[in-house]
Amino acid sequence: MAVIETSNLTYTYPFAEKPAFKDVNLKIERGEFVLLTGPSGCGKTTLCRCFNGLIPHFYGGNLEGEIVVAGLKPTEHPIYEMARHVGLVFQNPENQLFALTVEKDVAFGLENIGLPRDEIRRRVDWALKVTGIYDLKDRAPFELSGGQQQRVAIASVLAMQPEIIVLDEPTSFLDPLSAKSILEIIHRLNRDLEITVILVEHRLDLAARYADRVIIMDRGQIILDGEPRRVFLDERARLIGVGIPKVVRLYLMLMGDGIDLGRVPLSPEEISESIVEVLTSDRS
Amino acid sequence: MWRCSRLIEVEDLHFTYPNGVEALKGISLSISDGEFVAIMGQNGAGKTTLVKHFNGLLKPTKGRVLIDGVDTRHVSVATLSRKVGLVFQNPDHQLFSETVEDEVSFALKNFGFDEGAINERVEKVLNLLDLIQYRKVSPFMLSGGERKRVALASVLAWDPKILILDEPTIGQDSYQKERLRQFIVQLNQQGKTVIIVTHDIEFVVECEPRIILMKDGKVIADGDAREVLTDLKLVSEASLILPEITQIFVRLNDFGFPRNVISVYEAKQLILERLFWRR
Numbered sequence A: 001m002a003v004i005e006t007s008n009l010t011y012t013y014p015f016a017e018k019p020a021f022k023d024v025n026l027k028i029e030r031g032e033f034v035l036l037t038g039p040s041g042c043g044k045t046t047l048c049r050c051f052n053g054l055i056p057h058f059y060g061g062n063l064e065g066e067i068v069v070a071g072l073k074p075t076e077h078p079i080y081e082m083a084r085h086v087g088l089v090f091q092n093p094e095n096q097l098f099a100l101t102v103e104k105d106v107a108f109g110l111e112n113i114g115l116p117r118d119e120i121r122r123r124v125d126w127a128l129k130v131t132g133i134y135d136l137k138d139r140a141p142f143e144l145s146g147g148q149q150q151r152v153a154i155a156s157v158l159a160m161q162p163e164i165i166v167l168d169e170p171t172s173f174l175d176p177l178s179a180k181s182i183l184e185i186i187h188r189l190n191r192d193l194e195i196t197v198i199l200v201e202h203r204l205d206l207a208a209r210y211a212d213r214v215i216i217m218d219r220g221q222i223i224l225d226g227e228p229r230r231v232f233l234d235e236r237a238r239l240i241g242v243g244i245p246k247v248v249r250l251y252l253m254l255m256g257d258g259i260d261l262g263r264v265p266l267s268p269e270e271i272s273e274s275i276v277e278v279l280t281s282d283r284s
Numbered sequence B: 001m002w003r004c005s006r007l008i009e010v011e012d013l014h015f016t017y018p019n020g021v022e023a024l025k026g027i028s029l030s031i032s033d034g035e036f037v038a039i040m041g042q043n044g045a046g047k048t049t050l051v052k053h054f055n056g057l058l059k060p061t062k063g064r065v066l067i068d069g070v071d072t073r074h075v076s077v078a079t080l081s082r083k084v085g086l087v088f089q090n091p092d093h094q095l096f097s098e099t100v101e102d103e104v105s106f107a108l109k110n111f112g113f114d115e116g117a118i119n120e121r122v123e124k125v126l127n128l129l130d131l132i133q134y135r136k137v138s139p140f141m142l143s144g145g146e147r148k149r150v151a152l153a154s155v156l157a158w159d160p161k162i163l164i165l166d167e168p169t170i171g172q173d174s175y176q177k178e179r180l181r182q183f184i185v186q187l188n189q190q191g192k193t194v195i196i197v198t199h200d201i202e203f204v205v206e207c208e209p210r211i212i213l214m215k216d217g218k219v220i221a222d223g224d225a226r227e228v229l230t231d232l233k234l235v236s237e238a239s240l241i242l243p244e245i246t247q248i249f250v251r252l253n254d255f256g257f258p259r260n261v262i263s264v265y266e267a268k269q270l271i272l273e274r275l276f277w278r279r
Helices: A044-051 A102-112 A117-130 A146-159 A176-193 A204-210 A228-233 A235-240 A246-256 A268-283 B047-052 B077-083 B100-110 B115-128 B144-156 B174-189 B201-207 B232-237 B244-251 B264-278
Strands: A002-012 A021-029 A033-037 A062-069 A086-089 A164-168 A196-200 A213-218 A221-226 B006-016 B022-032 B036-041 B062-067 B084-087 B162-166 B193-197 B210-215 B218-224
Touching: A002 A044, A002 A196, A021 A044, A021 A196, A021 A221, A033 A044, A033 A204, A044 A062, A044 A086, A044 A164, A044 A196, A086 A146, A102 A117, A102 A146, A117 A146, A146 A164, A146 A176, A164 A176, A176 A196, A176 A204, A204 A228, A213 A228, A213 A235, A221 A228, A221 A235, A228 A235, A228 A246, A246 A268, A246 B244, A246 B264, A268 B244, A268 B264, B006 B047, B022 B047, B022 B062, B022 B193, B022 B218, B036 B047, B036 B174, B036 B201, B047 B162, B047 B193, B077 B084, B084 B144, B100 B115, B100 B144, B115 B144, B144 B162, B174 B193, B174 B201, B210 B232, B218 B232, B244 B264
Parallel strands: A033 A196, A033 A213, A086 A164, A164 A196, B036 B193, B036 B210, B084 B162, B162 B193
Antiparallel strands: A002 A021, A002 A062, A213 A221, B006 B022, B006 B062, B210 B218
16 A cells, blocks of 8 residues: 555745756555665755655645645645654754753654653653663753764654654764664664655665665656666666665676676675675686 | 875864863874875764864863964964864854855955955855855755755865865765765865865775774774775774775685775776686
């Protein structure tokens, strides 16, 4: 069942001359892990803002076409209602955090939807633990480092246990080990709780292995949409300037020299297995 | 390669924030004129705190920092800024003007450039960073990646001797990253001292600068990219991960490949050589 469906969705910001994206037709199934990427300014962040109704309720502008998210039309339901179904983690955590302590920030959404105290306590603790910031719960978000703040932002959204989580470059402020652990958390939430994940990322080297599907946008349109292994091989992905993972680049370079490693690799583990296979079969 | 003039000299630098957090615990290092350095390490390691000492935004609690021989405690940020340009991690901490053009010319006006020079520099730097089409647009209408480029443009405009970029690749797509890389390398080749603070290990391996690894307010390693970034123990301690290509070669080590490979071109070469040698 589709949790997000758009048809001919076109959006223009107030006072903008051109639409930010045009005629987007998209169908995302429940439980999918979608990696959304494309050059900066391609419209991917704008598209995400439609999923929880920030567009048009907050940004105004002109939204045309159809959009249905979790069975609701974001155009007809207020943001606070959409927020129970769609959690949005922003690119810049500072735009999201405001409370005096981390714990209060994470509890805020839950208090707003009127959950019982025990349930709030339980969910806040859970969200703080899975994101690895339980020890920071009494600290003020604004005095944390960028990476720690991003974890708080993710925890606040996780606590709501939404059906869909949209993350707009959630790891950009994180060091690689923390980024990896956040992506693994998101992957687990997707796999175990069947939360639909839409991840906007430029760091495909870390994220590609978790995705069921990669969507590449350019200049307000969807250019490629499919399985990661297939999308990365498409010449257009490279031409648009998407950061093809280095393992895929190495695979393609070897292919150019007549060495076929078989399956397109999505991680160093996969490509080294293929290389070992070629080396050992060559010996025999 | 080694240049004698020490442009930045850090001597036993300690810094404690007013809230009591001890962010730097005895840092000593020197950076020569024309060097290209990447400061890496985990969130909260003190990287940003360290570079904020280079333009005098922060003053040492103990120890001292000399910029071109001058103790930062004795000069204002305004004076130091002329020499040391710092581009913040978050462009929203830096941008405030109504148009991109105003933003980029602001510092130039303050430094007393005449109107003709200002126009020339603004145009040059906006072209260089692919921003010329946004000249009359509010920086706040731009995407995160574009705003970062505006912040960089506004610093580059006054051509500081030392350019410090705090997490320059955040929010940049691969095309812009590649441009940024070429751009930084070019500036460095022209003699500018460039310091980047970054987590972006894949970006760094393509530039191969000197690496300073930090952890908990201390420097834990200082050396060549190839040497430092392929050392699993150091890299994990700094909350980084091995470069993608190194991760492949660590796994191929049993087959007699070297482990310290960081470049995709070298990787291809090594694999091809091995296969043709077998045949």
